[in-house]
Amino acid sequence: MSNPLAYARFELLRTFRNRRLYIFSLGFPLVLYYAIAGPNRNEHDLGGTGISAPLYFMVGLAAFGAMNAVLGSGARIAAERSVGWNRQLRLTPLSTRTYFRVKVATAYVMGILTIALLYVAGATLGVHLQAGNWLAMTGLVLIGLAPFAALGILLGHLLTSDSVGPAIGGTTAVFALLGGTWFPITSGAMQKLAEALPSYWLVQASHVGLGEHGWGTTGWLVVVAWTVGAAVLARRAYARDTQKV
């Protein structure tokens, strides 16, 4: 019998052996967090909101870092394609479904690790939350990552290994900026645009940790639409991708 779990295990092993991935996916948000939240660790009423700075930046960077990690994980497909790995995979009984499941699972492992590290970092700066709050926030953030898992796989199939780095960097930056990761979106037109992006809802999901209420109907619709749209396109890109890169 074929053994998809063993295959997934090697896929993870590869991921953990890739040092650059660690540094950029896991290390970068952590460094950023200490750089921003560290000096403000005693600020307990950020902008008059009653929210502590370490908590505010922890949830924001958990969302941003996880988005980055999940997108980047899919983007590695571009490098795999460039050495002909995907053509070789076509010559195995591996189903499209299993291929996507393993890719999404690997991306999620990276996302979850990023979130966990940020939580630990938050704790070192004195962040305290109710267990229910942690869980509600984490659960919604994980759902909010789904469109990015699909987008990462899509970009990994559309781009070459040379162009995928800058493309992912740019995508992350635009999503983060327009999604309100760095500063709240206030103007009306910007707000409309932001609400159409999955990154906005990912940030909203992380704000459950700040006592906000998560997503209404619009949020769920936007996240589901992006996930389905990107997944359909990714699947099509995978099906077409049998030629040399």
Add this chain to the structure above:
Amino acid sequence: MARSGGIELRGLEKTFSSPAGAVRAVRGIDVEVHEGETVALLGPNGAGKSTTVDMLLGLQRPDAGTVAVFGGPPEQAVGAGRVGAMLQEGGVLRDLTVRELVAMMAALFPEPLDVDEALRLAQLSEITDRRSERLSGGERQRLRFAVALVSDPDLLVLDEPTVGMDVESRRAFWSTVRELSAHGKTFLFATHYLEEADAYADRVVLMAHGRVVADGPPTEIKAIVGSRTIRATLPDVPLEELERLTGVTHAERHGESVALACSNSDAALRELIVRHPEARDIEVRGAGLEDAFVQLTTGEEVAA
């Protein structure tokens, strides 16, 4: 046709668009490989071998014609794990050891070989723990071989399998192919080395410019492409006289020197020396695959 459990390619055509215009990579070929046979697809670079291999494996869809592998479409044979392939560029991921990469592949197949056995067959037992990104060209090629055979397939398709291997690895590689072939596996390998096709194939399919120009036992193909040319400095002898020598098919003059294309260079040489003892700087050379192909296909090229 149902009798063939192997491969059947019928009227295959494939054209690519490129900045320089359409490239007709494969121009209508028919190839049959029977179960248990070892067949070489021989031709110079650009003959359409790799495109044919891609279509045979279902990696590219032909513009026209049909592919049957074990009586069905290639996807079906691949899905059943019956096909192993060594592509020209493929199958070597970084950040894994030799053994891990082979085990990763094995995990995708229903009834794979024991990983150690696959490593042994591909002469990788000494370097099982080396990272794939630290392999030499020949070792990398052997790793591709292990990846292709670990699934214990019925058909192995090898595209230029020995490129980058040293003499020793080549010999070991072919002895493994023979061993597996003796167990009933079917092999199709693409190569541009006449010697390999001659030594290891039951049958040779000769390709040039996207067409099959000959298909037969190695001896027959060798007679076609293995012709030799005698060169000598020999002024003042009419070409017609040289063309009458036994074993000479064609004679050309370049200044003082002549070039004699031969079907039997041994006989031609003996007679040349007896009749024209003044001939100097005598040189006998294999015509080379490229030259042979050019000769074989010149007429067709003009027609195309």
